[in-house]
Amino acid sequence: MTSNFSLDPRVDRERFLQMAEEVAALAADWFDGEPDSPVLARLDGPTLRKRIERDLPRDAGQWDEILDDVRQDIMPGLRRNGNPGFLAYVSASAEPVAALADLLVSALNQNVTAWRSAPAAVEVERQVIGWLGEAIGYTGAAGILVSGGSAANLQGLCLAVARTDAAREQLVVYVSEQTHFSIAKSARVLGIGHVRCLETDSDLRLRGRSVAEAIAADRAAGLVPCCIAASVGTTNSGAIDALDELCEVAASNGVWLHIDGAYGAPALMLERYRSLRSFVARADSISIDPHKWCYAPLDVGCLLTRHAELQLEAFSADADYVRVEQTESIEAFSFFDRGLELSRRFRALKLWMMLRYIGFDRIGERIEEEILLRERFDAAVQSHGELELLASGLSVSCFRYRAGEGEDSDDLNREILESVLESGRFLLSPTRVRGMFALRICVVNFRTDEDRLDELVSSVGVSGVRLRG
Template sequence: MAPLDLSPADFRALSRKISDFTADYLERLPNLPAFPLNVSGEAVNALFSAEVPIAPMGERAFDPLADVFALSRPNSPRFFGYVFGSGLPIAALGDFAASVLNQNVTAWRSGPAAVTIERTVVGWLAEAIGCSGFSGSLTGGGSQANLMALCMAREAKAPANENGAQGGVIYCSDEAHMSMPKAAMMLGLGQKNVRRIPVNDRFQMDISHLRDAIMRDLREGNRPIAVVASAGTVATGSIDPLPEIADICSEHNLWMHVDGAYGALAAMTVPEKFVGLNRADSLSLDPHKWLYQPAGCGCLLYRDPAAAQRAFSHTEDYARSLSTDPIESFAFFESSMELSRPFRALKIWLSLRYFGLQAFQQRIAEDLRLARILADSVSAEPQLELLAPVELSAVCFRYVRKNADLDHLNLEILQRIIQRGKVCISNATIRGQFALRACVVNHRSTEEDVKAVVSEVLHAANEVSG
């Protein structure tokens, strides 16, 4: 046995130890605080910033796991802080098996089962949201998927791979995710070439402003290349008018990308909200949000595989396939940015096989229903004000009091809520106003859990008011 291996007996024993520990954690989860209590950076550093061990520790290496779990944010049914999935235990088992297999999912020849399963899962996801026939790959998250999509857009409309970036303008709404300007920076287009289009009263991209911005750039000799529509903005969950944006992209020969990292998977449940999604050239979605998968697990879908190959294909001799079989010669590295790629698909594949697609459709519908219940509870409370329409599952609101600095007051309320640990919510800026924000993307949440948000806000408001 190799010195760094475990014997089968030791592996079984340590696996049982981890399994028992994590099962106990899951059993306690409903009673854990929604955010770790009394946590400080200094205390966490003191526990985990020790020197690397030189001598072996054996089983004692696992001793700090209790502290790791205690000082981590629990996947509580009352966690509504971010658009982040609640972590299916069945998917965690998939990750465990994937790590033992340790496949490089870069080409069929380096991981036949893993590559085939990922291609299958991508097809399942595309079909589930009404985009049958799209190709794609799994990514580390929505930001990576958005970067890859805009790289495809740049190469399709302003080719740069041979001679460098020629410039190009990208359009997205004021509510778009921060990964858009970051992608422009990384692609050599620059933040100044990202046009932030104003939104309407439903926080959707204003189509007339989009048309005006494109025409202005054309008159000034700039090169429009892509419009990024949001299918679930990060703050309010708004969905941009996809058919109208698709029409404009068709009219001006622009690439249409849909950032659906938050919302696109809800198309499985409420497809009427996502009409036009299948007209996109590319779209991102995050199974680690609304398929409740452990992070990180995003997905990029696209209409034309050749466009992905134009953007990402670069094969050296050592990577050349010796097979001419269309299945066996397939390589993800020819159509994505990664070479070494983990087996992300196994957890999704097992989750969908174990529970079936319908269970996820029903759970997303329940999240949408719970968000509406929360919004109604906010609207029914005279001291609370709903600040944005609830399109999906993000609820933005604030506490109101006469003659108060409402931004400062709500910041204090949020800080007190986090200190109390009964629920966890976050904040957003809505038309310049500080907002409390709760987002229901949690397979464990119930009506009782979402109703606790309002009572906690009122309780915290009373505490900070003295």
């Protein structure tokens, strides 16, 4: 029997393999170009839009033309997260082997709704979830792969909400002023009445006492404390909240403890953070993003929880056309009853292939290297007479150039940033630390090294001298 290989009659097996070769070469060119290309070309909006805008394509197009357009019109307008000078936000350099796996994911095109629809895909996902939990000391948990930290944090909050019968308006979520904004955004989306944004200590960590006091005050006011969101690695400064204290406060108040480890949780693999694992294990839910510090390409986040039954409480839904008829416990399992998505990409396969090929040890080793790079960077900043370290943790460091008497430090550092970015050798994203404008690096990039970070210190120093005239 004949069958169409593609929706397009021009594509048969041979043509497909040839196109694959061309796409792989284009990808390889991109990776090869990392070290010497600008991190992010400086284009203006109207010019770029004009270059990309095209009429709705009614007719079939030419493959070569499309690839040329990708190469000439799109690629030069993209940011290189794998460039050694990319140190902004928390966006990882992507592992090429995992990118190959994503081709297979799309070819197999499993819809990982439930075991009955994608048996092996569900098993692979459960396996990968198990590995992630084991790697960070949150073992035996239920979990689900999602699109990233925002989705994981949202779904973590959904579980916390599902545990209470109180009206949404009465609920209170506790965060610090350093907590990722996706928690407060999720709370708003869910109609949660109150988000207490608490002060941190001098190390920018949320402490138990301030949460305990806020909970007591809210209880007294007739509100319902619902969830404490602790961070393992804040985006801003890599701070790890006081997990020991927060576990205690959560337990003694019967409040859900969610850990946002979207960025930092993979560091729990390391010996140096081993002591935190007993507290992490007590969390009710935890977010971890393999597309951040496990170097997987977007998108793959994960929510782990000790409360499988609440996943069902929060998300279970039924309809005639999706009913699961299986009764054997493995076969009756459905992910769509445990999260927000019904149709779900086979995200697990890329992790499964990548983690087996690279191995967790190599990933942990590189995380350790990146923390050491940050520590070395801190030391360079501290020993540089004109620079000041403002905060640091995990692989994040916030610093600034010291302004002179009467100079505006924020303005000066904004200008320095602008000047450092101008070269295309670096991309940093600025932030604020205790109200001060700060330069910030975040190393989640297996292509950067000591040399590039030394160059950054020197580049900031030189810019400062030049700008101050």
